[in-house]
Amino acid sequence: MIEISHLTKKFDSFTAVDDLSFTVAEGEVLGFLGPNGAGKSTTMKVITGFLAPTAGSVTVCGHDISTDPIAVKSLIGYLPEGAPCYPDMTVLEFLDFIADIRGFHGEEKKQSIARVVQQVELGEVCHKTIDTLSKGFKRRVGLAQAIIHNPKVLILDEPTDGLDPNQKHHVRQLIRNLARDRIVIISTHILEEVSAVCTRAIIIAAGRIVADGTPKELEARSRYNGAVSIQLTQEFDLYGALESVTEVVAVEESDEERRRYTIVPAAGKQIFNKMLERVQGEQWPVAEFHLVEGLLEDYFRSVTQGASLSAHAQRRERQSNSEQQV
Amino acid sequence: MNSAKNSVMRNLGIIFKRELAGYFATPLAYVFIVIFLVMSGIFTFDLGGFYVRGQADLMPFFSFHPWLYLFMIPAIAMGLWADERKSGTIELLMTLPVKLSDVVLGKFLAAWVLSGLALLLTFPIWITVNYLGSPDNGVIVAAYLGSWLMAGGFLAIGSCMSAMTRNSVIAFILTVAICFVFVASGSEIVLNAFGWAPQIMVDAIAALSFLTHFDSISKGVLDIRDILFFVVFIGSWLFASAIVIEIKKAN
Numbered sequence: 143m144i145e146i147s148h149l150t151k152k153f154d155s156f157t158a159v160d161d162l163s164f165t166v167a168e169g170e171v172l173g174f175l176g177p178n179g180a181g182k183s184t185t186m187k188v189i190t191g192f193l194a195p196t197a198g199s200v201t202v203c204g205h206d207i208s209t210d211p212i213a214v215k216s217l218i219g220y221l222p223e224g225a226p227c228y229p230d231m232t233v234l235e236f237l238d239f240i241a242d243i244r245g246f247h248g249e250e251k252k253q254s255i256a257r258v259v260q261q262v263e264l265g266e267v268c269h270k271t272i273d274t275l276s277k278g279f280k281r282r283v284g285l286a287q288a289i290i291h292n293p294k295v296l297i298l299d300e301p302t303d304g305l306d307p308n309q310k311h312h313v314r315q316l317i318r319n320l321a322r323d324r325i326v327i328i329s330t331h332i333l334e335e336v337s338a339v340c341t342r343a344i345i346i347a348a349g350r351i352v353a354d355g356t357p358k359e360l361e362a363r364s365r366y367n368g369a370v371s372i373q374l375t376q377e378f379d380l381y382g383a384l385e386s387v388t389e390v391v392a393v394e395e396s397d398e399e400r401r402r403y404t405i406v407p408a409a410g411k412q413i414f415n416k417m418l419e420r421v422q423g424e425q426w427p428v429a430e431f432h433l434v435e436g437l438l439e440d441y442f443r444s445v446t447q448g449a450s451l452s453a454h455a456q457r458r459e460r461q462s463n464s465e466q467q468v
Numbered sequence: 469m470n471s472a473k474n475s476v477m478r479n480l481g482i483i484f485k486r487e488l489a490g491y492f493a494t495p496l497a498y499v500f501i502v503i504f505l506v507m508s509g510i511f512t513f514d515l516g517g518f519y520v521r522g523q524a525d526l527m528p529f530f531s532f533h534p535w536l537y538l539f540m541i542p543a544i545a546m547g548l549w550a551d552e553r554k555s556g557t558i559e560l561l562m563t564l565p566v567k568l569s570d571v572v573l574g575k576f577l578a579a580w581v582l583s584g585l586a587l588l589l590t591f592p593i594w595i596t597v598n599y600l601g602s603p604d605n606g607v608i609v610a611a612y613l614g615s616w617l618m619a620g621g622f623l624a625i626g627s628c629m630s631a632m633t634r635n636s637v638i639a640f641i642l643t644v645a646i647c648f649v650f651v652a653s654g655s656e657i658v659l660n661a662f663g664w665a666p667q668i669m670v671d672a673i674a675a676l677s678f679l680t681h682f683d684s685i686s687k688g689v690l691d692i693r694d695i696l697f698f699v700v701f702i703g704s705w706l707f708a709s710a711i712v713i714e715i716k717k718a719n
């Protein structure tokens with residue numbers, strides 16, 4: 143269990159993480175979402191003991207990071223942003239070093255190295271210098287060092303950033319396999335990843351939590367939840383046809399595609415079947431017709447844009463207040 | 469499996485081993501050793517008038533060491549922390565279950581052992597002097613020890629300067645500058661320039677200099693105060709390194 147309570151991290155006067163509180167339980171895969179600069183990496187750096195918090199506390203499985211950092215660090219496997227590894231070492235030398243530090247000896251050490259080499263498929267590059275590896279392989283080396291000690295807590299900062307689609311798929315599968323009986327926190331700004339691997343998502347903006355729930359719950363909060371996208375083949379008075387339908391609150395015309403419309407239902411209403419009946423029954427000139435996707439993305443945009451603006455505005459206000467007092 | 473069972477020495481040893489191997493994974497260690505040996509040779513036999521003096525000792529060899537170290541040691545110290553910051557591996561290292569003191573010491577010891585190795589490889593000069601005459605080998609051993617201690621002093625400064633910046637060239641220049649102050653403060657020129665000052669101040673300046681302490685050791689006088697000077701000096705600069713790393717690691 144990770145408990146984060148009123149965590150604040152300031153760099154000089156700039157507040158990167160602002161009074162964050164949440165807990166993560168065993169078995170959860172938490173997706174940490176937010177636009178660039180939201181404070182995801184900073185939060186992870188505090189949890190892993192790299193940065194000291196300005197205020198608040200972090201405990202991991204009962205150990206406080208400020209008073210017992212070594213215990214916390216032995217419980218955590220961490221992939222820092224960009225997967226830094228020692229460039230002059232070969233993959234095996236590097237993993238051997240990490241295994242040493244993690245307290246492995248002899249046969250046990252050999253087995254754990256062999257296990258991670260197999261898990262992240264590093265076999266073909268074992269004896270190569272890390273410097274010479276492609277981005278995808280470097281990332282995998284970073285993952286391997288993070289899981290070599292079978293950590294209770296796995297913290298991965300943008301684990302799939304810069305990977306090709308096959309590699310992304312593979313890393314996600316790996317994370318799903320690792321998730322059992324563990325705590326996993328991954329940060330990402332790729333939203334499909336959250337739906338694919340996370341059991342829970344926290345969206346932060348300007349250092350604050352703006353949403354917390356399962357990916358499904360967050361999707362359901364989108365204005366476009368249950369909305370229908372429709373492509374007409376010729377001019378047709380869609381507005382007129384839908385005017386009297388109370389479940390529909392808006393019909394929006396697409397900027398990007400000609401004759402593409404989005405029919406937005408009232409909150410919590412399902413309109414797909416009703417629309418289907420009318421399209422078929424009234425012979426509307428429809429080429430194609432589907433439920434709107436990318437709900438998480440829409441919800442993400444709506445909370446992060448608003449939140450970061452208002453948080454910054456509040457902060458400015460607070461600042462100017464304190465300036466006036468001075 | 470992991471955690472508390474790890475003794476302090478174990479982690480220190482692991483860091484030490486990795487760092488030392490790191491010097492030999494790149495040409496740095498070899499270049500350092502070769503240049504150190506060549507320069508020692510030039511200084512001793514050419515500039516130092518080893519043969520001309522007609523004395524069976526290694527004074528010309530050792531008296532150049534402070535000036536040789538001034539440019540050689542910063543080269544192996546400059547990357548100690550600057551490279552970790554530049555490549556981002558500092559974040560990896562500092563989130564592993566190791567104490568900062570183990571890392572600071574392990575890195576320092578690796579660099580110190582490398583400089584010691586280069587020093588040991590000058591043994592042909594020792595053999596030469598024994599072949600040509602009968603020097604006081606006790607004095608020579610003391611001088612080697614003193615030289616190695618002095619190298620440690622240079623390295624400790626280098627460790628701290630390397631922690632200050634992510635640019636190893638800047639670390640090199642800073643180290644040379646600060647080391648120069650600690651070497652030059654014992655030279656005749658600087659001490660004479662302070663001729664106007666009270667004696668106690670001149671003594672204080674001289675007491676902080678590597679030259680003062682190294683001179684007496686290299687003459688075979690193993691005074692505990694000179695040894696203590698280097699030990700405390702190294703300890704203080706390494707302590708300062710740890711503080712600088714704590715403050716600067718996030719930038």
Ligand SMILES: Nc1ncnc2c1ncn2[C@@H]1O[C@H](COP(=O)(O)OP(=O)(O)O)[C@@H](O)[C@H]1O
Binds near residue numbers: 153158
């Ligand atoms: N060492 C630092 N010094 C000053 N500001 C920093 C530092 N690290 C991060 N920041 C700032 O804190 C904010 C949050 O950064 P970060 O946690 O890296 O965001 P994210 O990972 O969500 O993209 C950013 O505005 C960034 O510029």
Ligand SMILES: [Mg+2]
Binds near residue numbers: 223
């Ligand atoms: Mg980040």
